[in-house]
Amino acid sequence: MLLPQTKEREYRFKLALRIGLPIFGLILALISHTFITTYSNLQLTFYIESTILLLVSIYFIFYLIYHGFSVNITDGVTNTFSREYLYKYLNKEIKKEKKYTLMLLSVDNLYNINNLYGMQNGDKVLFEVVHWVSDFLEDKGIHKFPIGHMKSGDFLLGFRGIDAKYKTIMELMHLKMDDFKVDDMEVKISLTITDTSYSHELEYLIENLFDLQKEKNKKQLNPNELESLVVNAIKDKSFILTTQSIFDDTDKSVMRECFIKLKTQDAKLLYPKAYMKIVKKLGLSVEYDLMVLEEILKKSNDSNSDEILAISISPASLRSSSFLSRIKDIFNHQKIMFILSEVEYYPNINRYNSILNSLRDIGILIAVDRLGALNTSFLYLRDLDIDVIRFDSFYTKEILKHESIVLGYNTMAHLKGIKTWVKIIEDEKTKNLIKNIGIDYIQGKYLAPLE
Numbered sequence: 001m002l003l004p005q006t007k008e009r010e011y012r013f014k015l016a017l018r019i020g021l022p023i024f025g026l027i028l029a030l031i032s033h034t035f036i037t038t039y040s041n042l043q044l045t046f047y048i049e050s051t052i053l054l055l056v057s058i059y060f061i062f063y064l065i066y067h068g069f070s071v072n073i074t075d076g077v078t079n080t081f082s083r084e085y086l087y088k089y090l091n092k093e094i095k096k097e098k099k100y101t102l103m104l105l106s107v108d109n110l111y112n113i114n115n116l117y118g119m120q121n122g123d124k125v126l127f128e129v130v131h132w133v134s135d136f137l138e139d140k141g142i143h144k145f146p147i148g149h150m151k152s153g154d155f156l157l158g159f160r161g162i163d164a165k166y167k168t169i170m171e172l173m174h175l176k177m178d179d180f181k182v183d184d185m186e187v188k189i190s191l192t193i194t195d196t197s198y199s200h201e202l203e204y205l206i207e208n209l210f211d212l213q214k215e216k217n218k219k220q221l222n223p224n225e226l227e228s229l230v231v232n233a234i235k236d237k238s239f240i241l242t243t244q245s246i247f248d249d250t251d252k253s254v255m256r257e258c259f260i261k262l263k264t265q266d267a268k269l270l271y272p273k274a275y276m277k278i279v280k281k282l283g284l285s286v287e288y289d290l291m292v293l294e295e296i297l298k299k300s301n302d303s304n305s306d307e308i309l310a311i312s313i314s315p316a317s318l319r320s321s322s323f324l325s326r327i328k329d330i331f332n333h334q335k336i337m338f339i340l341s342e343v344e345y346y347p348n349i350n351r352y353n354s355i356l357n358s359l360r361d362i363g364i365l366i367a368v369d370r371l372g373a374l375n376t377s378f379l380y381l382r383d384l385d386i387d388v389i390r391f392d393s394f395y396t397k398e399i400l401k402h403e404s405i406v407l408g409y410n411t412m413a414h415l416k417g418i419k420t421w422v423k424i425i426e427d428e429k430t431k432n433l434i435k436n437i438g439i440d441y442i443q444g445k446y447l448a449p450l451e
Contacts, residue, residue: 011073226270308335
């Protein structure tokens with residue numbers, strides 16, 4: 001139960017006592033006085049009527065409190081504090097604690113979600129975001145923190161202590177919510193944080209949070225500038241390559257997944273989420289994939305490791321004759337795996353399999369990513385000639401809930417001679433559960449960091 005819900009129950013209970021006890025006391029005093037002064041003349045009807053009067057008065061008082069004079073402490077959609085009550089609560093906290101931190105959490109694309117999916121789904125997104133954040137912070141040992149709905153997609157959270165205590169947790173939370181979805185609706189989240197070193201006035205603290213949010217938005221590159229940076233980085237072949245180990249069921253590192261960040265001329269890094277849409281929009285998928293692949297093949301040549309290097313390749317590049325021709329020129333029996341992620345089911349399966357088998361013939365392994373997601377159905381498992389499937393992270397995050405689904409897909413894959421792979425393993429319990437299911441490859445920061 002969220003703190004606002006707990007506080008609302010406490011508030012209503014206290015209000016019930018304030019109103020109910022005096023009235024109940026007066027009725028009790030009246031009955032007692034009558035009983036003492038006229039004890040010898042009381043009839044049975046007095047006792048029955050007194051009992052009924054007491055019960056009816058109690059019921060009537062509490063009915064009025066909860067239905068007639070109720071105070072809305074919580075927001076009806078998200079179960080968080082209403083803005084009015086939140087301000088009262090935070091003002092008391094700031095006066096009492098002196099050192100206090102506020103965090104602004106915003107669902108930046110709520111307007112688009114409401115337009116595309118309807119208000120009901122927009123409300124559902126707000127509800128799921130709030131409860132995900134609450135569960136995350138509870139898991140990190142932060143309990144009984146106030147959270148309230150400010151407006152639209154904006155929520156305000158309060159924590160005791162200075163902001164330095166919470167910045168790392170905030171960054172981790174923001175990272176984990178990078179691909180946050182609710183029923184395949186992509187949710188974009190932004191976070192800003194401030195504390196009472198700026199001011200002890202709640203109004204000024206909130207204004208500062210929104211100012212910080214605006215500054216962050218201003219620092220984001222405009223589309224034209226970003227396009228130019230992406231084009232120049234690909235032209236200059238300027239990027240940073242990092243890898244993460246993938247382990248088999250014996251805990252041996254057998255693969256390394258490759259991750260790419262483009263490097264601008266002023267040494268700033270661009271992450272895939274920021275530039276991949278531009279790469280596709282400008283028709284640079286082939287150039288980008290070849291640039292990355294050539295570097296990885298060089299790395300493979302320079303390494304004595306037996307580990308397979310796994311790299312994400314655009315399916316559009318794979319179906320390009322110039323890309324396939326170039327691969328055959330530069331490939332020299334290195335241990336490479338292509339990871340494919342489709343956005344829709346490709347209808348010409350025979351041609352697709354012909355391409356995949358030509359790559360497998362020269363020693364390149366093929367993996368399909370995000371199995372079980374909206375656009376990567378079991379049809380790929382059924383129809384494509386591949387070596388590995390990787391489950392969508394949705395199933396890994398809630399493996400206890402979806403264990404039977406993963407088990408079913410895993411069994412189907414193994415019957416076809418296809419290996420299975422899951423990522424985002426974050427604790428020993430999940431790791432053991434995944435291994436018990438019989439998954440072939442496991443990956444996550446709990447097992448190995450990015451290098």
